[in-house]
Amino acid sequence: MTIRVLVAEDQAAVRAALVMILRAEPDVEVVGQAADGEAAVRLALELRPDVVLMDVQMPRLDGVSATREVVAAGAAQVLVLTTFDLDEYVYGALRAGAAGFLLKDLEADTLVEGIRTVARGDGMLAPSVTRRLIGTFARPDRPVGPAAREAVAALTAREREVLACVGAGMSNGEIAARLEMAEATTKTHVSRILAKLRLRSRVQAAILAQDLGLTI
Amino acid sequence: MTIRVLVAEDQAAVRAALVMILRAEPDVEVVGQAADGEAAVRLALELRPDVVLMDVQMPRLDGVSATREVVAAGAAQVLVLTTFDLDEYVYGALRAGAAGFLLKDLEADTLVEGIRTVARGDGMLAPSVTRRLIGTFARPDRPVGPAAREAVAALTAREREVLACVGAGMSNGEIAARLEMAEATTKTHVSRILAKLRLRSRVQAAILAQDLGLTI
DNA sequence: CCGGGGCTGCACCTTTCGATGTAGCGGCCT
DNA sequence: AGGCCGCTACATCGAAAGGTGCAGCCCCGG
Numbered sequence: 177m178t179i180r181v182l183v184a185e186d187q188a189a190v191r192a193a194l195v196m197i198l199r200a201e202p203d204v205e206v207v208g209q210a211a212d213g214e215a216a217v218r219l220a221l222e223l224r225p226d227v228v229l230m231d232v233q234m235p236r237l238d239g240v241s242a243t244r245e246v247v248a249a250g251a252a253q254v255l256v257l258t259t260f261d262l263d264e265y266v267y268g269a270l271r272a273g274a275a276g277f278l279l280k281d282l283e284a285d286t287l288v289e290g291i292r293t294v295a296r297g298d299g300m301l302a303p304s305v306t307r308r309l310i311g312t313f314a315r316p317d318r319p320v321g322p323a324a325r326e327a328v329a330a331l332t333a334r335e336r337e338v339l340a341c342v343g344a345g346m347s348n349g350e351i352a353a354r355l356e357m358a359e360a361t362t363k364t365h366v367s368r369i370l371a372k373l374r375l376r377s378r379v380q381a382a383i384l385a386q387d388l389g390l391t392i
Numbered sequence: 393m394t395i396r397v398l399v400a401e402d403q404a405a406v407r408a409a410l411v412m413i414l415r416a417e418p419d420v421e422v423v424g425q426a427a428d429g430e431a432a433v434r435l436a437l438e439l440r441p442d443v444v445l446m447d448v449q450m451p452r453l454d455g456v457s458a459t460r461e462v463v464a465a466g467a468a469q470v471l472v473l474t475t476f477d478l479d480e481y482v483y484g485a486l487r488a489g490a491a492g493f494l495l496k497d498l499e500a501d502t503l504v505e506g507i508r509t510v511a512r513g514d515g516m517l518a519p520s521v522t523r524r525l526i527g528t529f530a531r532p533d534r535p536v537g538p539a540a541r542e543a544v545a546a547l548t549a550r551e552r553e554v555l556a557c558v559g560a561g562m563s564n565g566e567i568a569a570r571l572e573m574a575e576a577t578t579k580t581h582v583s584r585i586l587a588k589l590r591l592r593s594r595v596q597a598a599i600l601a602q603d604l605g606l607t608i
Numbered sequence: 609c610c611g612g613g614g615c616t617g618c619a620c621c622t623t624t625c626g627a628t629g630t631a632g633c634g635g636c637c638t
Numbered sequence: 639a640g641g642c643c644g645c646t647a648c649a650t651c652g653a654a655a656g657g658t659g660c661a662g663c664c665c666c667g668g
């Protein structure tokens with residue numbers, strides 16, 4: 177099973193080098209090349225490759241935006257490649273849905289390994305990026321006690337729905353509209369939630385919902 | 393410059409295998425071995441290795457707790473190793489300050505590469521872990537836009553104090569008591585904050601304060 | 609089959625919140 | 639000095655939130 181790859185890179189020399197590296201691998205097939213972001217998106221939708229190797233700096237449409245479109249369409253896994261290890265690029269690409277992020281100072285076999293890794297649905301990051309990502313993940317560690325988790329788990333399904341809405345900053349009226357109930361009912365639910373979680377206001381409930389990652 | 397490694401693993405056979413792999417590398421030196429978490433912490437503090445290769449499941453003190461202690465003491469970089477790819481282990485280890493997280497189904501050279509990577513201060517994750525970490529990073533994409541940051545920066549110092557209190561879930565009365573002002577004054581501040589940040593309720597302000605990491 | 613308990617839903621009432629207007633006070637710049 | 643700005647303060651009023659009592663509903667066990 178060969179891995180079908182689309183290479184999107186505006187500098188012809190770099191693009192040729194990448195293609196050469198990939199062509200040397202028996203299990204990798206370069207099915208297309210793009211010199212700008214728009215072409216990358218168009219070819220990705222048309223060719224449906226397994227992996228798009230995407231440069232960040234490209235004319236007409238930058239690599240991050242192109243990644244967003246490719247991922248939104250579910251067209252392929254995207255492995256982003258760039259010269260500069262900038263937070264803006266990294267976080268932008270990852271938020272856009274990239275499966276990996278490598279720097280151009282890599283070895284040829286690292287690139288190929290990255291292609292294979294993202295092709296099978298895993299993630300691949302440059303080591304320096306990995307460390308920063310771990311850091312940003314570990315830092316906002318607001319310890320949510322197990323007690324709180326249990327208490328939330330003890331809520332009814334409906335109550336958790338309401339709690340998630342509260343966590344999104346919605347008013348009782350907005351929650352009522354979204355969950356299709358009367359505002360009075362929403363108030364009842366909020367009241368019960370506060371009692372069960374031993375909180376005093378919806379603000380505290382909202383903060384807890386945030387910390388627990390409750391989403392609508 | 394050889395990399396000094398402490399191997400912490402309770403199963404003797406596995407530990408021996410790890411040591412054997414590492415001893416085969418000219419740039420890696422195994423300076424110690426530990427069969428439980430307490431010994432790992434003690435030896436790490438004593439030997440000050442470059443890297444501690446830490447198993448999660450260990451008697452007396454689990455690997456995550458041991459990692460926390462080693463990192464807190466700044467004794468070494470910790471590369472966590474486990475058989476099971478459980479969220480609890482992964483997130484626990486990373487929050488504890490681990491520089492890497494690998495699964496035991498790895499190749500020998502992946503392990504060595506991981507040792508070298510964390511030794512130079514970078515991060516190393518198993519590919520499946522990388523993907524999940526990217527996911528948890530990308531999903532709770534509460535876009536704390538630069539606009540919001542600027543708006544908060546444009547608040548007066550006093551308003552930011554009030555906002556931090558709101559973010560802590562306090563009521564106007566509580567804020568007034570803490571900041572030594574009348575409740576009416578607190579209301580004025582809250583009202584101004586909402587207007588400046590274009591929010592509709594204190595709940596939204598609280599969420600924003602949380603996302604921005606505002607604390608009292 | 610029927611009673612009980614938990615979930616959901618609604619209405620009434622009190623408290624809190626939030627908007628608005630007004631105003632005194634202290635610092636800072638011109 | 640005069641003026642501007644920010645902090646503080648209070649009153650008032652409508653809106654939102656929160657507590658409480660109560661009524662269907664469904665399921666489970668007697």
